[in-house]
Amino acid sequence: MKLIDLNRDGGIGANSHFLQIGDLNIVIDSGLNPKQTGRTATPDFSPLRGVRVDLIIITHCHLDHIGSLPVLMREQKDAAVAMTTSSRMLIERMMHNSASVMLRQKEDNGGKEPVLFTHDDIDRLSKRLLGFPYNQAKRFQGRKDEITIIFHPAGHVAGAAAVEIHHKKRQIFITGDVLFENQRTLPGAKFPAGHFDTMIIETTRGNTERPLGKSRVEEVARLITSINDTINRGGSFLLPVFALGRQQEILSILSDARKFGKLVDCPIFAAGLGMDLADYLDEIARKTKHVNFSKNVIKDLKIQPAPRKLVAGEDPKQNALYIISSGMLVERTPSYTLASGLISHARNTIGFVGYCDSETPGGELLAAKTGDEFLFKTAGVKAKINARVEKFELSGHADREELLEFAVQATPRSIILTHGEQSARDWFKEQLAIKLPQTTVIDPVPLQPYQV
Template identity: 75%
Template structure:
């Protein structure tokens, strides 16, 4: 087996791996880097230019895994694409939204290369995208060889899949992004137990240790208490969320809290792609049973649309709860603009509920201290941090100990580390070397070829 990480920057970004198994050529995911712009945000497809691809496999529909898929399909017009049934229901909507965002960024940030693809191009590739149910074996033939792939629920987000590949007597497993713990909207991962020859595993939370005092239930209760305290102090509460998965999860948590009279009475504001995706989650829940979400909770919560015009540096003084994207408070998003007006007032709180890259505005705000000056560069607002800034451990990624346990029980001949910052991969490499001394560990350098 030959492997090349096509994510030109490594770490977490434009996730994309080329894998050659026998005579078959596969690509796993084709994402966009959230911190890069233009073609630099896409993987480097140079090493597979001119290669006949037998199959492209998508693990899930976050844009760091699908955001450059139309570009890849443009270069490989014959390659079929498979993903889980749930992901197939989401993928076109996510890509169309990405095209809209790139058109806007072309003007706002002067990125002449955008959009990398058009709505018409998304419509043309749709017939090449196939959804397969979890647990159903699919045989792929190419040249002299054939493989069998089986997708397994990976938790994380609706449709997320771990990928099991059989080639002759060899079994390969790719975790994709995984969460073993149940969420309100989604059961945890259900991966096959037992030995694999090769394991390709994510390492996102390698530098994050979770103590016994930070169970998911405790963190949910702490979030509700924090919202109640802020509203009762006359403040506004902002929860920056990812549109796919996290917004629906937070809405479900808030709905449960209100149903059991644990949440104070306050207006709730939400808008954007995440609210649109609630319809998709409702449909997936009815058709596949792999998601637990009923769109009726939006009506029951009496969700109000976020004001169309959020003025930079201005506190709307609504004394309400805002559940809006982006999750990392990326520049020129509603959460970024609203935060620029909330941060300067002690009555307000910003509560982060997911991963924030250290180099994003959300990550920079989390690293700052009360009283520090904070610059919202994109909207030309500089303010002293007076609001509370809190982090709640409700990650969509597995704890490092759980992933380590899965890897150890798989007892593979080779482990390939992916989807993690350098420090996170280093933690896994150290632990795995100690617990699996006979296993070969590969932390791939981008664009370098490895014989696995």
Template identity: 65%
Template sequence: MKLTDLNREGGIGANCLLLELGGLRILVDCGLNPKQVGRAATPDLARLREQPLDLIIITHCHLDHIGSLPVAMREQPEVPVIMTSSSRLLIERMLRNSASVMKRQKEEENIPDYPLFSHGEIERLRGRMTGLAFAHPKRFRGRGRGEEVEIIFHPAGHVAGAAGVELVHKHRHIFITGDVLFEDQRTIPGAKFPSGHFDTLIMETTRGDTDSLDAANRGDEFARLVKSINDAIQRGGSFLIPVFALGRMQEILTVINDARKFGRLVDCPIYASGLGMDLVDYFDEIARKTQHIQFSRSIVKELGIRPLPRKLEAGKDPQQNALYILSSGMMVEKTPSHTLASGMLGHARNTIGFVGYCDPDTPGGQLLATKPGDSFLFEKAGVKTKVKARVERFELSGHADRDHLLQFAVQAAPRAIVLTHGDQPARDWFAQQLAEQLPKTKVLDPQPGKEYQV
């Protein structure tokens, strides 16, 4: 098998792998790098122009895995795209939101390349995307060369629809973890991967730099979150939870609803907004059609969710003594969570609680690294303020604990392991551990754009 990482920057970004199995050319994911703009945010798709693709496989619907998909489909006008049935229900809504965001960015920031695709193009491409059930093998034949590959999707936890991908080609077994979480979430069961030997394992490494001893129990972290919300409200302040639209918004709503049902959450107004609220209806449909997640849209009514005021004013404390659950999870500029935080941060009665991964270069990551009392600049909001509010992190990652992932890799005893989706310190930890525990296994940390024989 030949493998090329098409992610220009490596690390975590525009996730995209080109696999060549004999005469078959398969693309796994085609994401968008959230730290880049324009064409620089896309994978390096020039390599695909040498020969046509036979298939594109999507592991799940976060934009760092699907954000450039329409670009690849435009350049490969015949190639089919497969994903899980749940991802098929989500993908068009995620791509439409991305197109709208890029259109706004073009107008506000004068980015010539944006939008990379339009709503109309998404509509035209929809017939080429197919959803498959978990655990049902499907054979695909390459165009004009007669070779076949068998594909099996396995539940990967992480978010609704996320899949580990098993490929069988001429008696060779390849397994791609995608983004994985083995622990159960409140709305989604943990990963159910097949045990036993694989010839090649392609695995994510996101939390390789996080000591498992520092990882808290998920239930305990949710209890700590509810306690912190109560504390902020009782001190006369507000509590802001920046959330990812896909997955984390729905899980937080479920946990907050449970806390209120059992009398553990103080009475306060709850505001929520963003793409995550639109996805509530999609999660409800997935729960009814596939039964792979547990969620009901009735939660919104039960909690009495209020829409966010249309015009948030940067630098102004809302003074609503309320809970806010807003996108984006990393508090990216010009999002509701970024604007609201610029007004809340300068007041000691408020709390901002992060419940997911924050890239160090994003405003959320920068705020987490800022000490209380220091100044913090909300650059695009034009606000500079001292950090007086409490800023807390809750360990509720959607990615596997590194020891759990290492355990899965060791039991698979593959001939080769390819490290993906992780910053360099995370990859280095896995490389060292795998070298010690699997000395006969070839461990590969691919450089962007370089072809490897695996």
């Protein structure tokens, strides 16, 4: 098998891999780097020039895995696109949101920001998007060779899948983004045990040691306590969330807490794509039984729309709970603007419940200390950090120890590391060298071909 990591910057961002298996050319995911704009935010598809891609496989519908898919599909006009049934129900809505964001950015910047694809592009390409159930083998034929793929539930978010590929006597396993623990809205990953010849594994939490005494149940309780304390002292609590998965999970957690009288009575504001996606997850829950979510939680919590015109550097002083994106406080998003107004007041709290790239404003804020000056560059705000900034271990990604255990039991001949910062990948390299000394571990250099 030939492999090329097409993510031009490595790390986490524009996730995409090119696999040549027999005479079939396959691309796994086609993401977008949220820290970049224009073509630099996409994978580097130059190794695919002159190559006919037979199949594109999507592991799940987060932006860093599907954000450049219409670009790739335009360039590879014959490639079918395979994903789970649930992802097929979500993907067009996610891509249309990206098109709207790009159009808005172009308007805000006087036409300088390029638009990678349009709503018309998505509609035109949609007939090539194919959804398949979990745990059912599907064959794809090349010119001479044939592969069989099986999607396995990967937890993480609705529709997320690991991909098992069979070619002749060879078995390849791609974890995608995975969470083994159960969430309120989604059961944990269910992967097949046993040997695989080659594995491609995510390494997101490789630099995060499993915290002692911080089970998911205990972290949920700590979150509710922190919200109550903030509201009771007259402050506001900002929960930056990812629109797909994390926002619906938090809504379900808060709804349960409210039902059992554990959540303080306060206004709850929410906005953005995540609220729209609540309808989609409700439908997926009814049609596939792979999701446990009801849009009724929005009514039960008496959710109010977040103010459309948040003012940078200004605290709305609503003594309220805000659940808005982006989850990493990416610049020019509602959570970024609101955080710039809340951060200087000790009564407020900003609580992170998901992964934060160290180079995003969210990651930088988590690394800062109380009393530091913090610059919200695109908002034009510099403020002293007086608010509480907290991290709750409710990530949608598996602990490194769980992933390591799964990899070790599979005794693969080769392991390829992906979707992690360098320090995270280094931890996996060190541990795998000890526990699987006969296994070849590859941390691929972007755009460099590997024979695996």
